[in-house]
Amino acid sequence: MKITRFLMRTQHAGWITLFVKTPIKPSCFHAALLRPPIPRICIGQEARWIHCGSTVYKDKPDNSDLSKLFENETKAKSLVTHDDLFERTAKDAKNKASFNRVVDVFNKQDIRRRGHVEFIYAALQKMPEFGVERDLAVYNKLLDVFPKEVFVPRNFIQRMFNHYPRQQECAVQVLEQMENYGIVPNVETKVLLVQIFGEKGHPVRKYQRLMYWLPKFKHINPFPVPFELPQDPIDLARFSLTRIANDLDAKITVYQYPSTDVTETGEEVTQPHIVGIQGPEQISLLAKHNPNRPVFVEGPFPLWLRKTCVQYYLLRADLVPPEERVQDEPDPELVGPNQCLFYPWQIDLDLSRDMGDDFSYDVEDVEEGPVYAMCMAGQGDQATLARWICGLQETNPILGRIPTVFRLESGSRELQTAADVQHDSGQNSQSGSEQEHIIEEEQLHSQRMKQ
């Protein structure tokens, strides 16, 4: 219903511009409207339109910018006016300054702020386009478009009923958009709303709700992500790897910085960045890995940081079958915080205090293979990741003896071109003896594919 009303309004506006501009004499205009089948309401509305039209054509010599705009409007004969105001005023650049300029132009256009509800709805829609959807000052400026002290209810009857419902709905919509983008309003917003709609209007209620709930949930995320992610891919990789590793002891190594070289033949070679993370526990786990079993490079897996998605790769192994598992003896040198120095190291006491003190969960554990390292790279192809494995061998010499199998999803392989692949394979052969095992695994990989 709201929308139909809105459409009706816009159609009316278009009809006026059409009608007034066509050279019809006023007499026949009235005659046409005063025909019997039309209800009387029409006449009143018609009078208002004419009035509206006259204000539209009022020339304002003090503002040349505005008069230019109106000239444009008369030429365009458009139906929707406010979208066009945004389009025309901010032709060159769409930023905060131009958005504010549009709002200023509208404010100076008419002292009665006619059509401000439509203008605010149009502005709300245009805000993401201008990149100001997260700017509190802009929202306050939009609320400032409402005329002050006109919509404040003056007696109890007006207060009881919904006073100026469309304007209140519109202001609530502005606040709702603030809510959706997670912007907490400030005192200026409240002062504006109280000035416009009075102490107990719906927009002020909405403001109170926002001020109650938004600060409660503002810092609730235990893994916070900044709104502005770091631009440098290495910083971004560092941030996301520390997030997913969940290990304060883990060390981040940058295996390769991004660089662009020009070779002798003149073609440009871009080296993607490779950033890896590995914790001390993972190193010790990898040292215990049975060299006869392969390790796998898997990926890419997605990680969402607000609205951006980054990809990471894992070095992991399959689950060790139960017959090969070694029960490691507790280290006698290692004294934990809850171990007593005067007793033998392994105390086999049933420490449960009561019948009901079983706090474990009655489910079978999900068993998965261990994760040995994680990395993020600029390219997800096999050569780049092989360079990561080479870099890992400095801290984990056992990797030289373990076969490595690449299980990369086909989605990322499609992105690289054939020339890249040839070039990468050439680099592989150059990098020497360390690459031998990887070439082996490529064969292993191809065997897997054949199976």
Place this chain on the structure above:
Amino acid sequence: MAVSRVTLQTPAGVCGLFRRQLLQPSLSHPTILSTRSIYGEYKRPGQPPDKRWPWEKIRFDFSKGVEGIQKHFGLLKDEFVGRLRGPEGRPLLDHMLEQTLVQWEFRGPESLDQWVVSSDKEIGGQSEAYLKLGKNNTTCMLYGTLCSVPPRDGETRYSGYCTLRSKQTLLSFDRKRHFDWSTFNTLYIRFRGDGRPWMINISAEMYFSHNKNDIYSYFLYTRGGPYWQEVKIPFSKFFLSSRGRIQDDQHCLWLDKVNNIGFTLGDKADGPFQLEIDFIALCIDRAHTEEFAYEKFKRNPEVP
């Protein structure tokens, strides 16, 4: 031409109403009788109202009756036998001494039958969500694509959600079975996600039918990465919302008649998502004594 447009379009409310009454005078059924108008069921924008009589929706079939009798009397028998064994079919000692309760676990394909996946396709959106078992058939993997483009029906303003929700468990003769979690105070979930925030929704049975849209919700933040995450959420933190709006007067969740639990994603980041759940359990956190995390006193100025 202009005149005809005037007559058709200008008197928006009056003429529109009048025309509607004139052109559709023969409503086949009075709308008061349909359950939809009584309970205010959600009608998708653009969909015609269901105008069938209530008996037209029932399938009269002999084989269906036989199946129903077998199923319901079987359930009734289980109920009686279980009652003999102890409360909720378990021995009394177990029931009295339990500190944790695993309510939902995913250990086989039949465990997925207890869940319903839905997305904004129901309101005309374009998101997709699917449910499958994890790699070694011991977890539940919810995956799909989120797309927050609202449908072009002129009414819907926001779109883009995907939901996993547990089915209402039923006793014999289609009576609702509620979970009684009143001895626990904390929800325990083991899961891993991809960094997106989710929302946990719990709906409980209330006395009045106008409370049927009430849902208690809280957030579930995922870390992302290959490691499992274990989260304990006290029930006191869940806040009341109805039809997607947080309510002004909040009350704590009554845990004695819980109907179902749901997970919702709607973070407006278009793209693929996944959430892997190992199990959902309840536990008692003795250190947590908070009854309700939000203010229950009358606010000043009071919000009506």
